[in-house]
Amino acid sequence: MDPITLLTVIVLTVFVGFEVVSKVSSTLHTPLMSGANAIHGIILIGAIIVAGQLDDPWLIAVALLAVALATANLVGGFVVTDRMLGMFRGRKPAATSKDTTK
């Protein structure tokens, strides 16, 4: 990518990033943080590309460590966010599910 295209992409993305979260209620701060955390787990594709280009066994081992760490970030992030959000329910289902109140 040439530097100007890159700069254009970055600047526009910054504005999108500001815009999408600017009106979030504090109720959703924690899930939003957790969801954003999951998204940067996409470094996994960087780790995969790097790991696929190496020959030296030691360097491959480091790259595989990066792959495993990035996977943990990506998978764990989405799973824990989903679990949190699964708990936000409306009034109706809550009234019937008494079994979960220990």
Added chain:
Amino acid sequence: MSILSAEWTALLYLVAAVCFILALKGLSSPKTARRGNLIGAAGATLAVITVFLSAKLDNIPLILLAIAVGSAIAAPISRRVQMTQMPQLVALFNGVGGGAAALVAMLELGHSDGPWVLVAVVFTMLVGAVSFAGSAITVAKLQELITTRPVVFPGMKWVMTLAAVAAVVVGGFVVATGSTAWALLLLVLGLAVGLLLVLPVGGADVPIVISLLNAFTGLAVAASGVVLDNVLLVVAGTLVGASGTILTRAMASAMGRGVSGIMFGAFRGGSTAGSTVQSDRPVRSSNAEDVAVMLAYAQRVVIVPGYGLAVAQGQHTIAELATTLEARGVDVDFAIHPVAGRMPGHMNVLLAEANVPYESLKEMAEVNPEFKNTDVVLVVGANDVVNPAAKTSPGSPIYGMPILEVEDGRQIVFLKRSMRPGFAGIENELLFDPKTTLLFGDAKDSLTKVLGAVNAL
């Protein structure tokens, strides 16, 4: 495999990037949040499949094995972790993401040329390492493996400045020489800066730091996209960096503090140091039966839950108490301070886990004018967020923090463990108010007794 052409690869990455934007957008509203998260996960899956089909990769079996190992570790932990420990888990995932970005950049050092690409390598390594080490400290603090108090030693400011300057200088050497030895030193200095940055932060402010480090990892990932010439990494990373910055500021302002005050407050002595002095002024304490009568014969009750409730694991009991009172015709709402719990929004998650419908959870701005018409305000394990000192005493460390104005309620009941002041270490005048009743004891025990007494009425 190189099944996909460069154009198709770029298009699929674009779809994934749009998925991430829709995910953040969806996460901004309770109704669409879960779907938003699933869209994000779908985008991530698409991107990972795309990379396998487009890039020329060796070692594919080993890579798949590493992915399997990472998933096998992360997924079960995410499913089983206690909701009270969830902030630590988010911090942990954030840290490993930052670590992964730093490793990726270091491995790419040999393939990188051009000054800007090398600057991006240095940036990714440094910020990734800071995020990794910083997150490790936040996990240790939240898990109480180390003290939650600010850790400061004489001259720390200078050590910190020295480490930061050294990191920038070594970064310059890496750009100039492309040498791996310097890169390793850079990584070590990044870790040191991360440690020194987070150690002086007090326990109550740690969540803000997690959010800040989350934004840092986003920026590191964006820079790694420059290193690898991968537009999806640039977009996803920048998106998280930008939204994370906004989120950090929103969290800090909910606490009435600036981000720099949180990060460097301990150096200036203005942090949440906290006193543990116990007051011996007279208060009116009561028993569970009296509290039960007050609640059961009220028209309108507002419950203010705090971290003490979460620590005592009392969220299920309080949910049951609310249901029981509603069955008797009492109007019950929960007033949630933005920073109740360990992270903004954490209390909502804890109560949601106990099946409290989110319509009952009222935000501060919504509930504050309603306290006047409230017969009983039940404060459970909260202190600083209802302390009128935030409005009345300019010298107080919490002065300026928005609070829940429970002093407007007709009667106030505090469920407290003891007369010790809250996290910020300031005495709460409200405890000595004539309309205040105190019920001492562990939050869960007290709630169980009150619930029993209400049922017996």
